[in-house]
Amino acid sequence: MSLVVQKFGGSSVADADSIKRVAQRISLYSKAGHQVVVVVSAMGDTTDELIDLAEQVTDTPPARELDMLVTAGERISMAVLSMALNDAGVDARAYTGSQAGLITDEVHGKAHILRVTPGRIQEALEEGSVAIVAGFQGVSQSTKDITTLGRGGSDTTAVALAAALEADVCEIYSDVDGVFSADPRVAPAARRVPYISCEEMLDLAANGAKILMVRSVEYARRYAVPLHVRSSYSGRLGTIVSDDPERVIPIDPDVTIRTADVARRDAADPTKELPMDDHSDPGLEAPIISGVAHDRSEGKITVVEVPDIPGRAALLFDVVAGSGANIDMIVQNSSTVDDTVAISLTLPEDDAPAALKAIEQSHEAIGYAEVRYNDQIGKVSIVGAGMRSHPGVSATLFRSLGEAGINIDMISTSEIRISVVTEQSALDDAVRVIHSAFGLDAEQTEAVVYGGTGR
Amino acid sequence: MSLVVQKFGGSSVADADSIKRVAQRISLYSKAGHQVVVVVSAMGDTTDELIDLAEQVTDTPPARELDMLVTAGERISMAVLSMALNDAGVDARAYTGSQAGLITDEVHGKAHILRVTPGRIQEALEEGSVAIVAGFQGVSQSTKDITTLGRGGSDTTAVALAAALEADVCEIYSDVDGVFSADPRVAPAARRVPYISCEEMLDLAANGAKILMVRSVEYARRYAVPLHVRSSYSGRLGTIVSDDPERVIPIDPDVTIRTADVARRDAADPTKELPMDDHSDPGLEAPIISGVAHDRSEGKITVVEVPDIPGRAALLFDVVAGSGANIDMIVQNSSTVDDTVAISLTLPEDDAPAALKAIEQSHEAIGYAEVRYNDQIGKVSIVGAGMRSHPGVSATLFRSLGEAGINIDMISTSEIRISVVTEQSALDDAVRVIHSAFGLDAEQTEAVVYGGTGR
Known part of the structure; x- marks a missing residue:
């Protein structure tokens, strides 16, 4: 018997029929004897409708009242899902975030979880019930007010509960089959990634992949919760996110698998419906990179002719940070003709107005000549633990972009990631040529797996 | 400075514009320096829509989950109302029933309030905020689950909070101007009753008047909370419900009044907008009866030829009570030809199937000949404390019905009430002729007040 946490997003519970379908999936696990905790988002567009009403x-809705308002959405979906389960003969009980013990700080709209005290959930499980928990919400430890966790908050609720309950797996259901090697809308040859480390997933998420929020992945890594990102529309394997290749997790009511075996088994027949009982080993060599992420949401600020005096650059970054902006990439170029430098930095477009204002207010102190802002930039990143042991990755990246005539504006690297900034109009092409250059296209992967050539 | 509890029903907060209008009314009291607690129902048809979704x-929705679902409705309305108040420059905070300290038993769907611990509401008031509270809901003391109070529950929430906070008045806002001497849709000459005792209001409510539920009036009487039933669309005086003629209550941000003076002042100019500063005394003589209530929702069971043996009638009533039915009126007729009696009783139509089944299952034990059921009955009641000191009330009642050709089927009386059962098709006529016979029609009242004749 396993303890499984299953999270269903808004599109999986958009209407009564969807809710009944989700209830059927949950009941398979419950009726097979597993303990199931379900975390659920608000139905379809409910949250947007409530915000419209506000x-x-x-x-200027007060943040406390806005949290009170929008959390009604999960209260509705969890109660209806619980009814559908009871109707299907499964004993189920719904709990608000507060009842489930999601204790947070008092920052309305983006509260952080301080601790999880799921006593009522454990009682329900011990009594043989499925526990349904409202995602995205908690209760402030200090004020006892209802709080929300911000974007992707339901994923965080699910991971936090899985950690507190020491669940065997935390399944994140959505309307796509898992994590892909690139956004399939941009790179049609993108393929599903069967297994990925938390570190790689974090880098993908932080650089534009939208399927999981950084925060829930960080939580999963910290508490060693294996994630399974999968579709609520099929019984197929999705993407396992875990740092422990030896961890054995349930992937179906009747099937468990060692995480390290997932990629191998999946490659043998990537479209196969579970349960899978094929133990053959196709001898897959792990790809060098796991995926290509892209991001159109950043802008670039360039500060020209900053005096090359110690402390001036530091002052600039202090000023920008003080405006509340999250700086992503930084490039500094020295002038060849005078003692000045040009400093470029990227940041979320939403943060740009405050940052620009702060820089202008510090014009004299920094002593620069000019500030420029460009929101027509795009960032493409490749992520893969395999990069550590493979030389020449950056050479392949730059060569493929050069052959496609795409200019590189800024570069940043970590041990398992390279990000480059290009013109936004060239971004989609950049994603495709890089995806191909690293042998990630679906046909090429087949060649790698079965022919051993092609890379 | 007064402490005022104001309850707004679903039609008063049906959409964003209604909510803004209600916020304006509340802000008048708050800005005049009063402490205000607002109890709010779900917006318009929200509750019905949630039940449809279930x-x-x-x-067969589990009662616990149904309570969880429908309480989302008040969570939405209270949050939006709080936002509208803050937008109008009034500091306001919304609280669920649980947060407001409405502690109940664990009977989902019709929970009873065990106690009220409004610590957070008092804190909010002390800090100068308006406290908005979700009506209709509480939290179970034993299970910590969300409960609902059943029909009219928001009124009960308001009265319970007013009692716990020792409020100066509990205002019940709706879309009508107050309690009327009869349903104006049936008796167009019905007039608003300015002042009525709790006992009379209870009898009106228990006999079909729908403006207040019995339960909230009982609560108000028990804790001596003065009620003011009024319209959210006008500033006019409504109906004061109180047993204390000396109680001084606020009826407007700048006006208080002794309850005994209400009728007098109101009669002077019943359409006058508040504030009222007219201290003239038109010398109104209190009418003998306060109002005429009617009820179409009951049915009549007649059990024929019950042996006239001690204990048989008691057994019948035991059997009916055991089925969960609330018996209203009882009439027993002895036969003139044998040693049997016929027993008729009225009860809510919804309770009839279970009661009939129980009677049939006890056929042998009771030993009756036949059971009949008639759902085409109507009940009309006159209520008034003045009846105590006025002889001939029942004579006037029966004469007026007789002259109109309306047959009386059953009669029941209390010290301040007479109810008669008629054919349902004659009910509306019965209401009108009684209303006229007791001088309640609007023109006649004018005559009584100003001419001293006409009764």
């Missing part, structure tokens, strides 16, 4: 009465 | 997934 905007009809005020332009 | 019915799309199951025919």
Whole structure:
């Protein structure tokens, strides 16, 4: 018997029929004897509709009241899902975030979880019930007010509960089959990644992959919770996110698998419906890179002719950080003609107005000549633990972009990631040529697996 | 400075514009320096829509989950109302029933309040905030689950909070101007009753008047909370419900009044907008009866030829009570030809199937000949404390019905009430002729007040 946490997003519970379908999936696990905790988002567009309602009465809703309002969405979906389960003969009980013990700080709209005290959930499980928990919400330890966890909050709820309950796996259900080697809308040859480390997943998420939020992956890594990102529309294997290749997790009511075996088995027949009982080993060599992420949401600030005096660059970064902006990449170029430097930095477009204002207010102290801002940039990143042991990765990256005529504006690297900034109009092409250059296209992967050539 | 509890029903907060209008009314009290607690129902048809959603997934929603679902409605309305108040420059905070300290038993769908611990509400008031509280809901003391109080529950929430906070008045806002001497849709000449005792209000509510539920009036009487039933669309005085003629209550941000003076002042100019500063005394003589209530929702069971043996009638009533039915009126007629009696009783139509089944299952034990059921009955009641000191009330009642050709089927009386059962098709006529016979029609009242004749 396993303890499984299953999280269903808003599109999986958009209407009564979807909810009944989700209830059927949950009941398979419950009826097979597993303990199941379900975390659920608000139905379909409910959250947006509630925010619209708020905007009809005020332009400046107090954060506390807005949290109270939007959390009604999960209260509705969890109660209806619980009813559907009971109707299917499964004893189920729904709990708000507060009842489930999600204790947070008091920062409305983006609260952090301080601790999880799931006593009522454990009681429900011990009594043989499925526990349904409202995602995205908690209760403030200090004020006892209802809080929300911000974007991707339901994933975080699921991972936090899985950690507190020491669940065998935390399944994240959505309408796609898992994590892909690139966004399939941009790179049609993108393929599903069967197994990925937390570190790689973090780098993908931080650089534009939208399937999981950074925060839930960080939580999963910290508490060693294996994640399984999969579709609520099929019984197929999705993507396992874990740092422990020896961890054995349930992937179906009747099947468990060692995480390190997932990629191997998946490659043998990537479209196969579970349960899988094929123990053949096709001898897959792990690809050098796991995926290509892209991001259009950043802008670039360039500060020109900053005096090359110790402390001036530091002052600039202090000023920008003080405006609340999250700086991503930084490039500094020395002038060849005078004692000045040009400093470029990228940051979320939403943070740019405050940062620009702060820089202008410090014009005299920094002593620069000019500030420029460009929001037409794009960032493409390759992520893969295999890069550590493979020389020539950056050479392949730059050669493929050069052959496609794509200019590189900025570069940043970590041990398992290279990101480059290009013009936004060239971004989609950049994703495709890089995806091909590293042998990630679906046909090429077949060649690698079965022919041993092609890379 | 007064402490005022104001309850707004679903039609008063049906959409964003209604909510803004209600916020304006509340802000008048808050800005005048009063402490205000607002109890709010779900917006318009929200509760029905949530129940519809439940019915799309199951025919048998568990009561616990249904309570969880429908309470989302008040969570939405209270948060939006709080936002609208903040937008109007009034500091306001919304609280669920649980947060407001509405502690109940664990009977989902019709929980009873065990105690009220409004510590957070008092804190909010002390800090100068308006406290918005979700009506209709509480939290079970034993299970910590969310409960609902059943029909009219928001009124009960308001009265319970007013009692716990020792409020100066509990205002019940709706879309009508107060309690009327009869349903204006049936008796167009019905007039608003300015002042009524709890006992009379209870009898009106128990006999079909729908503006207040019996339970909230009982609560108000027990804890001596003065109620003010009024319209959210006008500033006019509504109906004061109180047993204390000396109680001084706020009826407007700048006006208080002794309850005994209400009727007098109101009669002077019943359409006058508040604030009222007219201290003239038109010398109104209190009408003998306060109002005429009617009820179409009951049915009549008649058990024929019950042996006239001690204990048989008692057994019948035991059997009916055991089926969960609330018996209203009872009439027993002895036969003139044999040693049997016929027993008729009225009860809510919803309770009839179970009661009939129970009676049939006890056929042998009771030993009756036949059971009949009639759902085409109507009940009309006159209520008034003045009846105590006025002889001939029942004579006037029966004469007026007789002259109109309306047959009386059953009669029941208390010290301040007479109820008669008629054919349902004659009910509306019965309401009108009684309303006229007791001088309640609007023109006649004018005559009584100003001319001293006409009764």
